[in-house]
Amino acid sequence: MGARQTKSPEAVARKEALVREMLDRVGDKWTLLVIEELGSGGEMRFTRLRDRIGGVSQKMLTKTLRELERDGLVIRTVHPVVPPRVEYRLTKLGEALGEAVCGVWTWVENHLQDVEQARQVYDRKHVREMGGPAGEG
Amino acid sequence: MGARQTKSPEAVARKEALVREMLDRVGDKWTLLVIEELGSGGEMRFTRLRDRIGGVSQKMLTKTLRELERDGLVIRTVHPVVPPRVEYRLTKLGEALGEAVCGVWTWVENHLQDVEQARQVYDRKHVREMGGPAGEG
C-alpha cells in the first residue's frame, strides 16, 4: 500500500483527541486563571496563588496544578523546609500556550458586545416560552 | 484607544467572566467540532452534522447548537417543509472565533510531542503509587 508520509487515521484521531483535550483544559475555569497569574506574577507559592485567584478551592487548585505539571506547562518546586514551601512557575511551553490562548481572549474582548447583543436578541424571542412579559390578555 | 478609565470595575469583572465563559464554550467537546464542521463543510442539516461529528448525542448537539445560536455564532434556518429541514451555518462572528481558536489548535499540534513526552516523564514518577517497582533510592 502506498504508505508514503501519510499519517495513519489513528494518529490523526489521537491528535484531534489531544487537541480537544487541551482546548478543554485551557477552557477550564481555573486553568486559565492559573496560567494568567503565573504568567504575570511569575513564580509563586500555593497559598499566594490561591489568594490571588480567589474563589478556588484547595482541591481544585491542586488538581489544576497537577494537570498543568503533568502536561509540562508548569514546574513544581518543593523546598525541603518547614513549614513546607512549594513554588509554581510556568515553563516555556506554558508561556507559549498562554500566548496562544491570548488570541481567543482578544477575540472575546473585541466581540464582547456582539455576543451580548446576540444574546439579548435571542432571549427576546424565547421569553415567550416562560412566563411571558404579561403583555397579553 | 484614547478612552480614559470610563469602565467600572464591575464592567471589567463582567468582561472577564464572559471571557472565561467563552473560553469554556470553545473548550467544550462538541462546540469545537461543530465550528470545525460548519467552517469546512459550510451550511448543513442537523442529521448531517451529527453524522459527520460522530459520537455526539442528539441532546448535546441540539444544546450546543442552541448556545452557538444564542451567542450569534451560528444561524439556524428552518425550512417549512415536510419532512422538516433545518440548516445551520456559521455567522461572520462564528468564523472569526473559529480562526482565533485556530491559534490554540495550531499550538497544540506543534507541541503535541512536548506534552506527550512531559506526560510520560510525569507518569514515570507516579507509577509507584500503583503496582510499581519496590526499588527506590
Added chain:
DNA sequence: CAGGATCCGGTCGGATACTG
C-alpha cells in the same frame, strides 16, 4: 503551609420515549 481523603449535592450527558 501544602495537600491527601472523604462526604455529598449539583450538574452533565447518554438513552429512551414521544411529537409535529
Added chain:
DNA sequence: CAGTATCCGACCGGATCCTG
C-alpha cells in the same frame, strides 16, 4: 427529520477533616 421531555448514572467540585 428535528426536536422536546424524562429518567438516571457518572463525574465535578466544594466543604471538611486530618497529616507531615
